[in-house]
Amino acid sequence: MVHSFSSHEFQRFAEEANFKHATTSPHYSQANGQTERYVQTVKKLIQKSDDPSKVFLDYRNTPLEGINLSPAQLHIGRRLKSSLPTRTELLKPKYTSPKKVLQRYKQRQASQEHYYNQNSGPKLKPLLQGQTVTIRHDGKIIPGTVVRRHNAPRSFIVETKEGRILRRNRRHLRPTSAEFQDNPQEPYSSGTHQFSKEQENSENISNQSSNLEISADNSVPEVACENADLSGTKTTRSGRNVKMPSKYDEYVCNPLNPVIVYV
Structure with missing residues (x-):
């Protein structure tokens, strides 16, 4: 219909x-x-x-x-x-x-x-031909380019990266200065040994944890601290005293330079 x-x-x-x-x-x-x-x-x-x-x-x-x-x-x-x-x-x-x-x-x-x-927010600026935008399409945000302005008010003809031509309202289009790649590189490639940021972070965490000391009883995690404050009370810059919660009684904490040992 x-x-x-x-x-x-x-x-x-x-x-x-x-x-x-x-x-x-x-x-x-x-x-x-x-x-x-x-x-x-x-x-x-x-x-x-x-x-x-x-x-x-x-x-x-x-x-x-x-x-x-x-x-x-x-x-x-x-x-x-x-x-x-x-x-x-x-x-x-x-x-x-x-x-x-x-x-x-x-x-x-x-x-x-x-x-x-009065409550609709600021007026959206018109888009220019060839401007890079993000398009709200089928519940997703996809990149695209403005082809031309439609005859109807606040309506534009846009083209996606796949070459598809769409007509969308100005509310569905957001200008952006980001550059989108057609075929982005994968974070890891066998043979070239390229790693993503998540893998680098996990490797750094594993290296740090290997250098930590493990407690003798192997039951309670310990915090190794330098210049530890054993009183359990910290004074802020404004002069307010902050008391350490009772659930941390089994820990020795230094708020300035804590190093946690996992067992």
Whole structure:
């Protein structure tokens, strides 16, 4: 159903019917918020009502916020007769200027934009052609390059490192100065003896542990210290006394230069 709106047949139908078909960025339903809000409202009305036809009749008679006209008045110029008692004068058609309706609609949108921008964070800067970015795609962050800017607001055409062309909203793109390699080298290669940082760290730890002294009873780890403070109390630079917890009574600790012996 979704792909039918991006087909050549639908594009030809839009040209014949003389209307503009504007699409939103994939995976960014917020750009189509008015439609998403309407679908959510209809679903809740169906779930909460035993008679959907009556609920939709009352919904069409309910004035819209900021416009003060119901959907029925905008469509046919009068209220609909329902089970609620209504005066005859209110059911008569009444002309409303489309310019006034459009003006109220724009005022409502401006008010919503004002309150939304207060907590939406700073405005994102536009991206340049050829700029390196990270792309949020299928729950992952992948590198890519900006190809061009799309006709829709805050929408860009990007290309991944695999050569795939995607369209994403500015929220899904983050500029970066990092350089990405197509075929990064593996941390270890047999024959060349290349090691990763984790292997080097583990080797250093093993070398250090081999030089440590092991206690005679082979049961309790001991801390070999230089200039150890046996009182168990340390004074900070601010003059506060810090007492060593009781669980460290079996240890001899020096907070300046501790060397732990593992048994």
